[in-house]
Amino acid sequence: MQLAIVGIRGLPNTYGGFETLAENLVHHLSKDLDITVYCSSKDMESRMDTFDGARLKYIPVTSHGAFGIIYDSIALVRAVLKNDKVLFLGFGGGFVVPFLWRYRSKLILNIGGLDWQRSKWSGFAQKIIRKAEALLMKNCGTLISDNVGIQQYIQEEYGRSSTLIAYGGDQAIAQEILPEHLTIYPFLSSPYAFAVCRIQHDNNINMILDAFVENPLIPLVLVGNFVDSEYGIKTKSDYSAEQNLILLDAIYDRKLLDVLRSNCTLYIHGHSAGGTNPSLAEAMYLGLPVFAFASGYNEHTTNYQALYFRNLTELKELIRAYSSVDLEEMGNSLREVAVKAYRWSTIADQYKQLILD
Incomplete structure (x- = not known):
């Protein structure tokens, strides 16, 4: 054939x-x-x-x-x-x-x-x-x-x-933090939220960045292709001075990317255009607790085991209360879904x- x-x-x-x-x-x-x-x-x-x-x-x-x-x-x-x-x-x-x-x-x-x-x-x-x-x-x-x-x-x-x-999603593999990683990415030694996506409007980039700027309880590490568009370049310029944000250009070394995301405290997923977004399936397979945009598709992908936000106010509230959520239980539930389906x-x-x- x-x-x-x-x-x-x-x-x-x-x-x-x-x-x-x-x-x-x-x-x-x-x-x-x-x-x-x-x-x-x-x-x-x-x-x-x-x-x-x-x-x-x-x-x-x-x-x-x-x-x-x-x-x-x-x-x-x-x-x-x-x-x-x-x-x-x-x-x-x-x-x-x-x-x-x-x-x-x-x-x-x-x-x-x-x-x-x-x-x-x-x-x-x-x-x-x-x-x-x-x-x-x-x-x-x-x-x-x-x-x-x-x-x-x-x-x-x-x-x-x-x-x-x-x-x-099983191409994503949890990685150990090594001393050389800490030298380059010192944020790995403390709790942080993480997101990886293309830097475009329909991934709710500004909403996510604004939520962490206005609610600096935990820093956000965002990895994306900032240099590939005027929007990405402007976004990085506008937010680069914010102390609670760590904006990294796209990382195509999968093992290094997995070091950063598999060790995060929580994963933020802002995609609004459906189907099953690859980065979400990967985050689930890593057993990460997820705060996802309520697109309808994301709820199906996560089998309603994540927490969801529809706007800036709701995301800020989730961040504000994140320490009271059983993040380990959420991550385990999402991994169970991923192991069966992805x-x-x-x-x-x-x-x-x-x-x-």
Whole structure:
């Protein structure tokens, strides 16, 4: 069985959720399936021919911004002509799929979250993305949802059923604090809250930062791609003088990232755009107590075992009372959920069954 994976920046993964999904599917399934992953030669620093048993094919177009639609469309056309099944991730191929109607049965779609809801997009861009989503829903033979909330949305909005396959979190591994870590990150010796995310509006960055500025009972360490956007650069400039905030640029060394997050006192999750956010599944697998934005999707992901906030006032109240919460019990409950639902070996088997069906 020849499988193509389309819709990501590329492998090896240093970027985001879909890349992590592709990386783990390749790791677990490349012995059983003949896998090709389409990558952007403009975005990848290295151009490897293979990765973990999968072939890598390159498209000379960036996967970012409006060009992402062109990139995904070219990759999707090439993939569908050369493979038995194509797993398409995201929305970028929406405008080409109506022309691939003969290959509908080959196309497996996972849109992830509702990207058109992200506030980083202009109103016009949101309409384009939602139209692309609708075209994909109509023209792909098999649909996957990674969250009960997304599954319900697909059924209600498009009248189609989708297979629920969650997202893995067991790539996150608890790490011991070593003396060299304390030298670089002295905050590790005391209680701290932690968050890791892309620095964009729909992750409620300002709300989270303001809550800790106004409520300095515990410092917040926030790791994100501050340098990649005007918003990120301005945010870091505006808040860098606050003593209760430690703002760190993106960390792509997974082991180092796990040192920082696995030893935090509590984890803050501000994502508002659904499905299952990778960083939340990872935090749960680490057994971290979580304060999460009440997006609806986050409640499903955590099986209602976390604490939730809808606005600045509610988050400030949670921070104010954090020491009275049984954080250990919450973390253990969330880890139990993650161990049952968010293991990559199980998830890869579910994808395999769907692909071979």
